[in-house]
Amino acid sequence: MGVFVYTRQESGVEIGYWVPPEYWTQGIAGAMIDAGLEMIPRLFTTDTLIAHVDPANAASGRVLIRRGLHLAGRENGLDRYDWQESPFAGCS
Numbered sequence: 001m002g003v004f005v006y007t008r009q010e011s012g013v014e015i016g017y018w019v020p021p022e023y024w025t026q027g028i029a030g031a032m033i034d035a036g037l038e039m040i041p042r043l044f045t046t047d048t049l050i051a052h053v054d055p056a057n058a059a060s061g062r063v064l065i066r067r068g069l070h071l072a073g074r075e076n077g078l079d080r081y082d083w084q085e086s087p088f089a090g091c092s
């Protein structure tokens, strides 16, 4: 139904995702990213996730913004989005 990948980088863990066009706008990318935001910080003991998005790819930017990533700049023609886990995550 979709592909989700993650790669360790110097400044955090980079995520990437792909959903076949016939399944777009059903929340699949969002669900994969939600799972990644939950799992990756624990797997990699990092609190920083990164995504690079073509500025023309409005759906991809939206799915990230909705999950708390923010536009951090532009690198090699791509928008860079960052996410940082709250220092209070896991506290009750």
Ligand SMILES: CC(C)(COP(=O)(O)OP(=O)(O)OC[C@H]1O[C@@H](n2cnc3c(N)ncnc32)[C@H](O)[C@@H]1OP(=O)(O)O)[C@@H](O)C(=O)NCCC(=O)NCCS
Pocket: 016, 017, 018, 019, 020, 023, 024, 025, 026, 027, 028, 029, 030, 031, 051, 052, 053, 054, 057, 058, 059, 060, 062, 063, 066
């Ligand atoms: C970008 C992509 C991953 C989105 O997958 P998806 O499963 O359709 O995403 P979701 O359904 O979880 O969420 C899509 C969001 O974008 C919105 N959206 C869809 N098309 C849009 C458009 N043309 N403009 C603005 N927003 C759009 C949807 O309304 C939804 O937002 P919402 O949750 O606020 O309603 C998918 O289109 C894809 O695989 N594209 C090709 C590969 C790609 O671009 N990968 C990402 C590289 S960074």
